[in-house]
Amino acid sequence: MEYLTLGIVLMIIMLLYFKMADHFNIIDKPNQRSSHTEITLRGGGIIFWFSALMYFIQHIQNNYFFFTGITLVSLVSFWDDIQSLSNKIRISIHFLAISLVFYDLGLFELVPIWGTVIAYILAIGLINAYNFMDGINGITGLYTLIVMGVLLYVNQNIQFFTDGIFIKYAMIASLVFLFFNYRKKAKCFAGDVGSIAIAFWIIYLVVKLILVTDSLIWLLFLAVYGVDTICTIIHRLYLKQNIFEAHRLHLYQVLSNECKIQHRLVSLFYAIIQSGVSFLVISLYQKVQDSLLFLVVIIPLLFIYSLKFYLLNKNNLSLNV
Template identity: 80%
Template sequence: MEYTILGIVLMIIMLLYFKVADHFNIIDKPNQRSSHTEITLRGGGIIFWFAALLYFAQNIEGSFFFFTGITLVSLVSFWDDIQSLSNKIRISIHFLSITLIFFDLNLFTFVPIWTVLVSYVLAIGLINAYNFMDGINGITGLYTLVVMGSLLYVNTKIQLFTDGVFIIYAMIASLVFLFFNYRKKAKCFAGDVGSIAIAFWIIYLVLKLILKTETLIWLLFLAVYGVDAVCTILHRLYLKQNIFEAHRLHLYQVLSNEYKMQHRVVSALYAVVQTGISFLVIFLYQKVQDSLVFLIVISPLLLLYSSKFYLLNKSNLRLNHEA
């Protein structure tokens, strides 16, 4: 009953936000590097912050540091959705917010300083990777459901590391968001406020699980996004492009824009592949060495990603022929 009420409340909040966004003209205008063609309301992902607010309103003993952190990243991201901010401001707030959850998890006490530094790079990188990957209808909501579902399974069946309700609130928020976003013509986009807020939530949970189990393999719950984001950055650096500017070189963008696959199909493919990987990681946990698990998972993903270059070459040849 609690989750039904939560879903209804979040649905009402989303509908109210649409009125606010429409009144203040908070919209996403397509450009030549977008994967959509129509003006759409932006910032629907604010529902993730409201889900966190509702959880902590009922669980005051919960992590003050986490809620402060997700509030800071949501605020600066929402501001960026309305009026572009400099990278220095955004990264500074991300750094501060990550510091808060590191304090919450006692990272500064229990791990060496070099591990803390690596964790900063990894956490901020994952936040931005999650944001980079939010480009087509349904991809953020579906992928979040898969990641959160995987974490919930581990928390329930393998290792208790957090309050399960905390994970379920994020999943219900994802379902509400998908109701409006996973359509041929989306009612709204997540915006930076959505992709970055839920990425922050996921990073907090993954870090808690890593510290509890003393293994890094749970990072593979983000393997599909990670490989696509990192390889695309390397590709753009090779092309001497500014990696902070918008582009259309992610694999999902090539499939959607160059090969005209439906956004919902591409999003579902990403979610299905990550689901398979998550099942594999859970199955191999404590059966195979961690390094081997990474090799088993990452190698085929790299091969899959490399197909992008064949698709791009084929697309260029087709366009040159038509010209």
């Protein structure tokens, strides 16, 4: 009953937000680098912050740092959705928010300085990667469901590390968002406020699981996004492009825009591949060395990503799209 009530409340909040976004003209206008062609409401992902708020209200005694952090990144991201902010401001807020959860999780006491630096780089990088990958209908919602689902499975069957309800609230928010976004013509897009808020939520959980188990393999729950993002950045650096400017060089963009594959199918493809990776990670946990498991996962993903170049060449398209 609790989850049904949450779903209904979030649905009402989403509908109210649509009225506000329409009134204040909070929209996403397509351009030559977009994967969509119609004007659509932006910022529907604000539903993730509201879901976090509802959890915080019920568990106020032990979630101050997480909620403060997700509020900070949501505010600056929503502001960026309305009026573009400089990268320095956004990264500074991300750094502050990540610092709060690192302190909350005791990372500064458990990890040496060099490890802390790497943790910051990975956390801020993953937040931005999640944002980069939010470009077609359904991809953020479906991918989030998969990641949260496997985290819930691990929490219940392998290693308890957090309140299961905390994970379920994120999953319900994803389902509500998908109801409006996983359509041929999306009612709304997540916007920075959605992709960055849910990325922050996921990073908090993954870091907590890593610290509890003393294993980095849980980063592979984000392997598909990670490989696509890192390889695309390398490709763009090779082309001498500004990596902070909009582009269409992610594999999902090539599949959607250049190969004309339906957006929802591409999103489903990403979710299925990440599901397979996560199943493999869970199956081989503590059965093979972590370094070997990383290789077993990353090498096939690199091969899949390399299909982008074949598709571009096959369609006689420039690698500098």
